[in-house]
Amino acid sequence: MGKEISELSPLLLLLISSGTMGSAAILSFVNECSYTVWPATFSGNGPTLGDGGFSLAPGQLVQLIADPGWSGRVWARTGCNFDSSGNGKCLTGECGSLNCIGDGQPPFTLAQFIIALGTTDNNFYDVSLVEGYNVGIRINATGGTSDCQYAGCIANLNCPPELQVVDVSGSVVACKSACEAFNAAQFCCADDYSTPQTCSRTQYSEMFKKACPNAYSYPYDDVSSRFTCSGSNFLITFCPKGL
Numbered sequence: 001m002g003k004e005i006s007e008l009s010p011l012l013l014l015l016i017s018s019g020t021m022g023s024a025a026i027l028s029f030v031n032e033c034s035y036t037v038w039p040a041t042f043s044g045n046g047p048t049l050g051d052g053g054f055s056l057a058p059g060q061l062v063q064l065i066a067d068p069g070w071s072g073r074v075w076a077r078t079g080c081n082f083d084s085s086g087n088g089k090c091l092t093g094e095c096g097s098l099n100c101i102g103d104g105q106p107p108f109t110l111a112q113f114i115i116a117l118g119t120t121d122n123n124f125y126d127v128s129l130v131e132g133y134n135v136g137i138r139i140n141a142t143g144g145t146s147d148c149q150y151a152g153c154i155a156n157l158n159c160p161p162e163l164q165v166v167d168v169s170g171s172v173v174a175c176k177s178a179c180e181a182f183n184a185a186q187f188c189c190a191d192d193y194s195t196p197q198t199c200s201r202t203q204y205s206e207m208f209k210k211a212c213p214n215a216y217s218y219p220y221d222d223v224s225s226r227f228t229c230s231g232s233n234f235l236i237t238f239c240p241k242g243l
């Protein structure tokens, strides 16, 4: 599991207390789904968080510490079966083992973070449906100052048939992005649609936006999707209940 506060290196603690560095952020993961999820982490900058992945039973809370300057993405895996050495597979968000080493497989809902490195920097965070959707995610920035709005979802996504991923029993387990499902420039913001001016929302991104108003529903959705907060911790809720 992740580092406890007491395990932070003396040098890092000195830097933090002398004010040259921003503060570490506590990431609290809460599972409000009626089923177990297996959160996975992928670090772009800084050490691996939570061994790359762990299980989270309904109602369970796990807290991890992200050092100043850490950046990365987090998603939930569902329908996993792991043996005692952590080998196995998941229905969604698959990455190869309990402790992910690389990135996972879309479609999945992503939570993305950049933790401030210096005291004057902001934390950045967002929830993205650009690579599809598997589990509703909400990020609350807690205890910080400045904007600090919640990011993510308020309801389960009602996935249209043409985007559905179903398991062997026919249950919908994930929702593809329109880009993945149709591989068309208009949905992928590619070719003639590769700028914020030429790529706009579609019926699919509108649908995503309804369930997840404060999340990226297509690549140029920045204004209502990317948030900043200074000196905060984060609460990451899977299957958040409506507001």
Ligand SMILES: *[C@@H]1O[C@H](CO)[C@@H](O)[C@H](O)[C@H]1NC(C)=O
Binding pocket: 139, 140, 142, 150, 235, 243
């Ligand atoms: C998280 O944000 C939502 C939306 O603003 C709010 O309703 C909820 O109370 C927040 N939860 C916490 C623990 O801050």
